[in-house]
Amino acid sequence: KAGVTQTPRYLIKTRGQQVTLSCSPISGHRSVSWYQQTPGQGLQFLFEYFSETQRNKGNFPGRFSGRQFSNSRSEMNVSTLELGDSALYLCASSLAIRRTGGNNEQFFGPGTRLTVL
Amino acid sequence: KQEVTQIPAALSVPEGENLVLNCSFTDSAIYNLQWFRQDPGKGLTSLLLIQSSQREQTSGRLNASLDKSSGRSTLYIAASQPGDSATYLCAVRGGSYIPTFGRGTSLIVHP
Numbered sequence: 001k002a003g004v005t006q007t008p009r010y011l012i013k014t015r016g017q018q019v020t021l022s023c024s025p026i027s028g029h030r031s032v033s034w035y036q037q038t039p040g041q042g043l044q045f046l047f048e049y050f051s052e053t054q055r056n057k058g059n060f061p062g063r064f065s066g067r068q069f070s071n072s073r074s075e076m077n078v079s080t081l082e083l084g085d086s087a088l089y090l091c092a093s094s095l096a097i098r099r100t101g102g103n104n105e106q107f108f109g110p111g112t113r114l115t116v117l
Numbered sequence: 118k119q120e121v122t123q124i125p126a127a128l129s130v131p132e133g134e135n136l137v138l139n140c141s142f143t144d145s146a147i148y149n150l151q152w153f154r155q156d157p158g159k160g161l162t163s164l165l166l167i168q169s170s171q172r173e174q175t176s177g178r179l180n181a182s183l184d185k186s187s188g189r190s191t192l193y194i195a196a197s198q199p200g201d202s203a204t205y206l207c208a209v210r211g212g213s214y215i216p217t218f219g220r221g222t223s224l225i226v227h228p
Contacts, residue, residue: 043218088158092161104210108161111159
């Protein structure tokens with residue numbers, strides 16, 4: 001069974017530009033979550049999508065947005081990039097049918113390393 | 118607001134030692150707690166998931182326990198090996214269902 005895949009793996013952008021990152025979950029998984037990881041703040045939750053609906057949202061500005069398609073693939077978009085957006089962006093998928101039970105185990109992709117110059 | 122603390126922040130041990138990594142959280146109303154390892158520059162690998170109703174989970178040389186009342190979880194690694202060198206993270210999924218991660222324990226096992 002293929003794991004979570006993320007594209008691209010590395011990205012260099014300049015301030016003010018926008019960027020779109022893509023995540024393909026494990027086959028059969030309906031929940032996709034996005035995280036930002038930086039040395040200063042650690043791992044922080046961005047948002048979670050389940051069956052094309054945003055189910056949870058972390059404490060990030062509106063420049064960060066996402067969506068999920070009918071095949072469960074997800075994209076996140078960051079507009080008007082700032083230097084502080086440089087980070088490893090991680091995507092995780094899970095079955096997540098109910099809030100309890102083993103189906104909530106999260107499986108992570110390798111991440112997209114974004115550098116903003 | 119849920120806060121998750123991992124102690125120690127770093128650990129260096131000789132091969133063969135048994136290890137205990139700690140994870141504490143401030144709000145005991147949780148759905149589950151998950152342990153991960155992360156190799157430098159890579160994504161996270163799931164190790165163990167403990168539901169709020171469970172006390173422990175085991176996988177190979179790893180054993181994780183959960184004590185909700187005291188807001189603590191421990192990850193026990195038996196007979197450590199150099200390949201266990203990585204950063205170990207715990208994530209607590211609380212009432213908001215949003216996972217909160219600790220800052221991790223950086224482990225080095227030297228031959």
